[in-house]
Amino acid sequence: VTVTVESTPHHPIPSTLWGLMFEDISSGDGGLYAELLKNRAFQKVTPGTSAALSNWAAINGASISVIADTPALSSALPNSLSLVIPSGKTGPVGFSNSGFSGIKVTAGTPYKASFFYRVPSARSLNSPITVSLQSTSGQVFGSATTTLSGSQTSWTKVELTITPSSSASNTNNVLAFTVDGASNSGLTYNFNMFSLFPPTFKGRANGMRPDLAQACRVANSFSQVYDHLCGNFFKALADLKPSFWRFPGGNNLEGDTTETRWIWNETIGPLETRPGRPGTWGYINTDGLGLYEYLLWCEDLDMEPILGVWAGYGLSHTSVPENQLGPYIQEAIDLINFVIGDPAKNSFAARRAALGHPAPFRLQYVEIGNEDFVGSAPSTYPYRWRNFYNTLTATFPHLKYIATSHQNNPVLSPNPKFWDNHVYQTPNWFYQNAHQYDSYPRDGTQFFEGEYAAISVVPSDIWNNRLPYPNIASAVGEAAYMTGLERNSDIVFAAAYAPLIGHTTDNQWTPNLLAHDADTVYFSTSYYVQKMFSVNAGDSYLPSTLPTKGGTLHWSVVRKNSGNQIIIKIANNAVNVESLTFDLPFNTVSSTGTAEVLTGAAAAANNPSNPNAVRPVTSTISTGKSFTYNAPALSFTVIILTAY
Numbered sequence: 333v334t335v336t337v338e339s340t341p342h343h344p345i346p347s348t349l350w351g352l353m354f355e356d357i358s359s360g361d362g363g364l365y366a367e368l369l370k371n372r373a374f375q376k377v378t379p380g381t382s383a384a385l386s387n388w389a390a391i392n393g394a395s396i397s398v399i400a401d402t403p404a405l406s407s408a409l410p411n412s413l414s415l416v417i418p419s420g421k422t423g424p425v426g427f428s429n430s431g432f433s434g435i436k437v438t439a440g441t442p443y444k445a446s447f448f449y450r451v452p453s454a455r456s457l458n459s460p461i462t463v464s465l466q467s468t469s470g471q472v473f474g475s476a477t478t479t480l481s482g483s484q485t486s487w488t489k490v491e492l493t494i495t496p497s498s499s500a501s502n503t504n505n506v507l508a509f510t511v512d513g514a515s516n517s518g519l520t521y522n523f524n525m526f527s528l529f530p531p532t533f534k535g536r537a538n539g540m541r542p543d544l545a546q547a548c549r550v551a552n553s554f555s556q557v558y559d560h561l562c563g564n565f566f567k568a569l570a571d572l573k574p575s576f577w578r579f580p581g582g583n584n585l586e587g588d589t590t591e592t593r594w595i596w597n598e599t600i601g602p603l604e605t606r607p608g609r610p611g612t613w614g615y616i617n618t619d620g621l622g623l624y625e626y627l628l629w630c631e632d633l634d635m636e637p638i639l640g641v642w643a644g645y646g647l648s649h650t651s652v653p654e655n656q657l658g659p660y661i662q663e664a665i666d667l668i669n670f671v672i673g674d675p676a677k678n679s680f681a682a683r684r685a686a687l688g689h690p691a692p693f694r695l696q697y698v699e700i701g702n703e704d705f706v707g708s709a710p711s712t713y714p715y716r717w718r719n720f721y722n723t724l725t726a727t728f729p730h731l732k733y734i735a736t737s738h739q740n741n742p743v744l745s746p747n748p749k750f751w752d753n754h755v756y757q758t759p760n761w762f763y764q765n766a767h768q769y770d771s772y773p774r775d776g777t778q779f780f781e782g783e784y785a786a787i788s789v790v791p792s793d794i795w796n797n798r799l800p801y802p803n804i805a806s807a808v809g810e811a812a813y814m815t816g817l818e819r820n821s822d823i824v825f826a827a828a829y830a831p832l833i834g835h836t837t838d839n840q841w842t843p844n845l846l847a848h849d850a851d852t853v854y855f856s857t858s859y860y861v862q863k864m865f866s867v868n869a870g871d872s873y874l875p876s877t878l879p880t881k882g883g884t885l886h887w888s889v890v891r892k893n894s895g896n897q898i899i900i901k902i903a904n905n906a907v908n909v910e911s912l913t914f915d916l917p918f919n920t921v922s923s924t925g926t927a928e929v930l931t932g933a934a935a936a937a938n939n940p941s942n943p944n945a946v947r948p949v950t951s952t953i954s955t956g957k958s959f960t961y962n963a964p965a966l967s968f969t970v971i972i973l974t975a976y
């Protein structure tokens with residue numbers, strides 16, 4: 333095929349085109365959020381049950397239980413761990429936490445441990461307590477000791493640093509808390525709000541896991557250790573150079589019921605004041621990764637937040653009646669004031685300032701709800717949209733509000749200027765629909781392809797036949813579709829693969845762009861496609877010969893001003909090589925260029941057993957005013973050359 337490229341740009345590439353969608357689906361707690369202990373504060377559990385003790389185990393005959401304590405550490409955290417040392421025990425007695433399917437232990441890394449404790453009744457013994465990182469077979473890698481006071485009947489916080497002298501060979505490790513059995517015979521201690529953090533991205537307190545945050549290139553006091561910790565698997569999100577961050581969901585914004593919706597003001601402030609909540613993915617969210625952490629994260633990675641506000645609908649398909657929306661609209665107003673308000677005029681903005689960020693955060697986009705095309709949501713979205721939109725627009729007229737139902741179905745008033753479209757489909761669907769936006773009217777309406785992914789190769793039932801990991805077929809299908817998003821980025825202002833992150837085993841959704849376990853982040857084929865687009869977004873779109881609609885071969889051409897670069901993206905979904913001849917209308921064109929190619933067998937995938945099965949390969953190719961490139965079967969290529 334011959335591709336004639338035009339030299340006159342059709343439109344600028346929006347600065348927000350390629351970004352990230354995030355919600356906690358085994359991706360926040362235990363994932364991006366760096367807390368290493370699971371069930372650290374017994375949030376939303378029933379005291380006295382074994383489930384309340386999940387992830388905790390007794391050591392050497394200790395008696396442990398979760399109790400509804402009085403006094404509680406806080407109204408947000410009413411449950412405590414009660415440790416009773418039985419009589420007749422000698423040696424270390426206590427309990428341990430097994431983390432999120434394990435804990436990675438790296439020598440030389442300073443782990444920050446903390447917990448609250450009190451003694452129910454005063455006694456003379458002041459007892460040492462040892463906190464240690466050790467294998468499940470008892471090998472101690474590092475520990476720290478402090479003293480529990482026998483007169484400490486009110487809650488007090490203990491902080492320790494553990495710097496292991498050796499690394500564990502796997503993640504089958506625990507954090508153990510032990511006291512001497514003999515001297516503590518018959519005594520009781522109450523504990524709560526445990527925490528264990530490795531060094532975090534940019535060293536932020538209560539921050540993000542460095543490897544999932546790319547980190548490593550951040551100068552800080554552990555630069556040697558940091559490099560070691562991240563050397564083997566740092567990369568990920570910052571390397572995508574993402575332009576936006578949509579959060580907190582997705583389903584997890586909505587909650588199953590009104591009561592379990594994402595309540596922004598319960599996710600900020602000291603951890604001991606955050607109650608946590610049952611998320612929509614079958615586990616309790618600690619909300620340690622909360623609104624303020626998300627906003628700092630957007631700043632750290634220079635991303636535009638796309639902030640979802642709860643819009644009166646829960647996934648048990650309940651809608652708040654129109655005459656009862658007031659408090660929830662006010663909740664959204666207070667949320668937005670927390671993000672951008674004036675601390676001198678608004679108490680929620682003042683809370684932001686008190687947390688250390690007096691200046692407003694960056695915010696342009698607010699999404700009203702999530703997927704209001706599911707269940708009974710469409711029947712109530714017209715009034716929910718109208719009330720949220722009218723009140724928020726009156727309060728914050730400069731923000732852009734995104735609707736989440738299907739466009740004009742139902743008809744909404746006022747008519748939305750921004751829509752969030754989602755699609756989960758097969759690889760074939762994606763290349764067959766790469767022209768989706770070509771025919772959309774150019775009437776000022778803008779589109780956010782807020783969630784898309786090829787999730788199955790079984791068109792008859794994609795939902796029950798999921799790919800465990802992205803593969804070459806899914807990634808190249810997505811690449812074809814993305815050339816269409818790029819071509820139509822005059823009306824498509826943002827797009828994100830979803831979901832972003834998921835645990836390799838303890839997950840609720842596959843495929844994910846990134847998979848992780850307690851040790852490693854795994855980079856999928858789709859991750860490389862996202863990166864190859866995002867890093868090479870360019871500044872303006874150059875029209876060219878249109879690919880055959882519904883065909884297997886797709887391309888798009890952009891111009892990057894710096895360096896006079898022409899960037900050609902080619903997705904070949906056929907099982908045969910495709911030859912493309914490019915005619916470039918420039919006076920001077922470099923005789924060589926680079927071609928970064930991701931290719932492999934249709935089912936080839938990166939996974940824990942073969943994490944680097946498929947990676948992009950860059951080579952030098954011959955280019956010129958007219959040149960031919962042979963696109964390998966099942967491949968995505970980014971060609972970069974110079975022309976002016």
Ligand SMILES: [NH3+][C@H]1C[C@H](O)[C@@H](O)[C@@H]1CO
Nearest residue numbers: 582583584702703830831
């Ligand atoms: N069901 C998908 C759509 C919803 O918005 C997300 O929470 C889910 C995973 O990305």
